[in-house]
Amino acid sequence: MPLPFAPERSPAVLVPVLAAQPADVLTQAASLAALGAGERPDVVEWRADHLATLDAHHAAETARAVSGVLSPVPLLATLRSADEGGAAGVRNADSMQILTALASTAGVAAVDVEFAYGGAFVEEIRACARENGTAVVVSAHDFAHTPPVHAMVDHLLAMQATGAEVVKLAVTPGSPRDSAALLEATAEFTAHHHTPVMTMSMGAIGMVTRLTGHLFGSAGTFASAGRSSAPGQPGLAQLHAALRAIRAAG
Structure with a gap:
């Protein structure tokens, strides 16, 4: 299933923007929006x-400005915790305020909410998002290892049970078999469920999942345009070229 907040393309290509100052965020966003058709995310x-x-105030202000610069490219707003690879060391109460502000900001197409915050936390963000027509991506990131296939499928099912519009799972492979296991879990989940899913193995060993995950049911894949947000993200131009080659071969 395609991402509900993106063009109906398999896979949707997502690019992260990371900067400390709003002006730099806007500059990066504008450069991505200015790319030609078929080259932009x-x-x-x-x-x-x-x-x-x-x-909450600065996050909402920046999101509003970024969405204006990007339009019509959709904006996914993410507040990644330090525990799951992010820069934010904020308290849960602060995270709630920031994510609620982002979910209610005009122009934000979707917000990412970490499953680890718990069901009540996720539901409160979802309620706010529903009122504002914002999609919710419920995510989980394992920077230590790759769980067994059945455990990854169960994790996706648990995230789906929150009512999320999209579920996302990123894991860390220790071998090529781990990357294959992630793809198997993706195929198993998407064979029986219609909630759009984004999955990826991180790092060099997991690169194959970013390039071919859509063949197994993953609706989106991440590329970098400068600074990456996770290990193993290919460059945007490289990813577009690889996806074109895969489509041509098919």
């Missing part, structure tokens, strides 16, 4: 956790 993910001044 389908979605831009703005990582609010990298803001030097991080609170």
Whole structure:
């Protein structure tokens, strides 16, 4: 299933924007929006956790400005915690305020909410997002290892049970078999469920999942346009070229 907040393309290409100052965030976003058709990303993910001044007010202001610069490219707003690879060391109460502000900001197509915050936290963000027509991506990131296939499928099912519009799972492979296991879990989940999913193995060993994950059911893949947000993200131009080659071969 395609991402509900992106062009109906398999896979949707997402590019993160990471900067400490709003002016730099806007500059990066504008450069991505200015790329030609077929070269720009389908979605831009703005990582609010990298803001030097991080609170609900500054996050909402920056998101509003970024969405205006990007239009019509959709904006996914993310506040990644330090526990899951982000720069934000904020309290849960602060995270709630920031994510609620982002979910209610005009122009934000979707917000990312970490599953680890718990069901009540996720539901509160979802309620706010529903009122504002904003999609919710419920995510989980494992920077230590790759769980067994059945455990990854169960994790995706648990995230789906929150009512999220999209579920996302990123894991860390220790071998090529781990990357294959992630792809198997993706295929198993998407064979029986219609919630759009984004999955990836991180690092060099996991690169194959970023390039071919859509063949197994993953609806989106991430590329970098300068600074990457996770290990193993290919460059945007490289990813577009690889996807074109795969489509041509098919």
